[in-house]
Amino acid sequence: VLTATGAFIYFSQKDLYPGEQLDQDPKKKTIVVLGNGWGSTSFLKNLDNEEYNVVVVSPRNYFLFSPLLPSVTVGTLEARSIIQPTRYITRHKKRKCAVYEAEATDIDPVKKTVTFKDASETNETHKEVTIPYDYLVYGVGAENQTFGIKGVKEYGCFLKELKDADRIRRKLLDCLETASFTGQSEEEINRLMHMVVVGGGPTGVEYAGELHDFLIDDLRKWYPEIADKLRITLIEALPNVLPAFSKQLIEYTESTFKTNKIDVMTRTAVKDVGEKSVIVQDANKNTHEIPYGLLVWATGNTARELSRKLMGKLPEHQTNRRGITTDDHLRVAGAPEIFALGDAVAGQYAPTAQVASQQGVWLARTLVKMAQAEKLKEELNQMRATGAEPADVERVVKKLNRVADVPSFNYSHQGSLAYIGSEKAIADVPFFNGSFSSGGVATMLFWRSAYISTLYSLRNRTLVMADWAKVKLFGRDVSR
Ligand code: NAD
Incomplete structure (x- = not known):
């Protein structure tokens, strides 16, 4: 009991007083994460964000442990027992993240921007903002299917x-x-x-x-x-x-x-x-x-309105009405800077929490590797410009090849x-x-x-x- 209590107290301390974080850095690339369900939250949890500025946009400011939701409907569990504020996760990241409680309304895959509006229930004006992204993590989920049945x-x-x-x-x-x-x-x-x-x-x-x-x-x-x-x-x-x-x-x-x-x-x-x-x-x-x-x-x-809008902008690549089509590296067909995961994707996998969270882990690792590859490329350019030893250049090339070789996403059921x-x-x-x-x-x-x-x-x-x-x-x- 003493150990259990001790562990609990230790956890609360860390939870209440997260440590110092690095500031956002305009020289680093920006990842905008849409949604905070299974896919996006797993991505955020697993991402080492030292090399990225991260912005999270979602109309609710918490993660919901959906498998236990039926228990809340009859009072077996209390609602607050199965949610976790997204800021608990972002506040423990290496570099500061921005979290906006807002609903994404539009994505421009050519200009690489995302538009979102404040989801506040009290602020009537619902301010709309457009921000640029280098990479977009698209984890907005899906909406309830009604088959157009009245009522x-x-x-x-x-x-x-x-x-x-x-x-x-x-x-x-x-x-x-x-x-x-x-x-x-x-x-x-x-x-x-x-x-x-x-x-x-x-x-x-x-x-x-x-x-x-x-x-x-x-x-x-x-x-x-x-x-x-x-x-x-x-x-x-x-x-x-x-x-x-x-x-x-x-x-x-x-x-x-x-x-x-x-x-x-x-x-x-x-x-x-x-x-x-x-x-x-x-x-x-x-x-x-x-x-x-x-x-x-x-x-x-079924697919959300936002997904349909995005698919409408990529008509040659997005033809599956059930949702977003991606390649085996989770890149949206027709917009390779957008990675889609979870229920928003219509692919070979069932729309389950398990698939989404594994995709989140894979994507977090992949984006870290991509940042490492960028750094190595810069290093190589400098070495070549300054006439470095061929053996040293060869060593960096080998390292770059290793990092740049990202295996495709594979689901393990x-x-x-x-x-x-x-x-x-x-x-x-x-x-x-x-x-x-x-x-x-x-x-x-x-x-x-x-x-x-x-x-x-x-x-x-x-x-x-x-x-x-x-x-x-x-x-x-x-x-x-
Ligand atoms: P689902 O798509 O799995 O099932 C919906 C069912 O509704 C279908 O069997 C369909 O035939 C039936 N249906 C559709 N229209 C109907 C109508 N008009 N009248 C009568 N029946 C109709 O939906 P779900 O249960 O919400 O699950 C969604 C996804 O989430 C699935 O991939 C599922 O595996 C996953 N999920 C898993 C768990 C778990 O593993 N415990 C729990 C919840 C959801």
Whole structure:
């Protein structure tokens, strides 16, 4: 305990009082980093920025540990436990970085400039600024896919940002309180107590699992009169949920959901969304109306407006409508000074946190190598100008060749994990030449420890573990 406390105190000191930093240097190249999600944050964490001026632009000033976001919607975790201010990272870099809470609105790949506007909620003027870049790290992610279905944005809740989780939590509790209100009709209670999740990818499945835990652990305690009326329905257009997982884990998830009384409607697509009901079409092309109290929309991602705008400026190179096309060195096709990573890219990799963070690490190392190569080139020019010994020149040339030889980005899949409720998780982990699938309580412990160790800071790890302990002891907080 003493050691643990000691370690914690040591960490806090360092965290509160970061050391001296070098000033920005106009002679150095400027890297503008757009976004602070998995890709950009991993890049920032791993970059040795001695040779660069770094400017970070993102509409939110923190990194969000998105895999644990479903837990925030029912109060298993507190929102602040899974975020980390970006300034905590930049303040510990060798050279000072500029961080702007702003939304990028335009990129000019010819003039090499980026335009952004202040994302302040209080400042009405929203000042717009254009700055030049030498390299642009494009990690803006993607936005929620609605397939143009009417009513989704208005009545559905997405599960991407912190504000989405907060909105779901408020709506869920509003449904429970309204259903408990005196004199409600049976029909209205049934509607309010029906929670519908659209999309059977990992997001939808994890959300349905968390909701089930909330029902079992807390609803029966705090809302005993209506608890048994809660129904959870997961609607998926394809023949099964979790298409990216192994057959065995799909079956395990579907049977766990059956036991947990989560209705899974496969081969069913939502066609229209109203304020209180959705219209679905089943495999036989018949349509039905399903009343709901809370609607969570988790049907995947699509390219952001900014990405479409950038692609429109490079029409010969950017033809994939799903997102940005890059080469195997993450350079945007048609704009080699822009490196794109994470969900903004439509390529051979799935849009996952794991891919984005590995790309961030690779890019940080690559840009350091590029700076080293520039320095060596300058050194060579000087040596040649001053007539240095051929052996010395040869030595520097060899060094330059070594540094300039940057291997392409290669993704190494470490496995997929998902929490499915009732203290069970599933894992698809590569194992020698095959893959190892497992599901159950032991996997849940593995899921917890894997997520705890991937959390970026000791502060977040402590907060998440404390939240888990708190919920075990006192249950979830149902205040709205
Ligand atoms: P997804 O794209 O994986 O799944 C969306 C699902 O919605 C699809 O199966 C699709 O068939 C279904 N769908 C689309 N339109 C529909 C409609 N109108 N009616 C009914 N169903 C419809 O989306 P996601 O779950 O948000 O995941 C996005 C990415 O993030 C994926 O690459 C995923 O692997 C990753 N992710 C991973 C984890 C994890 O590993 N634990 C968690 C969350 C997200």
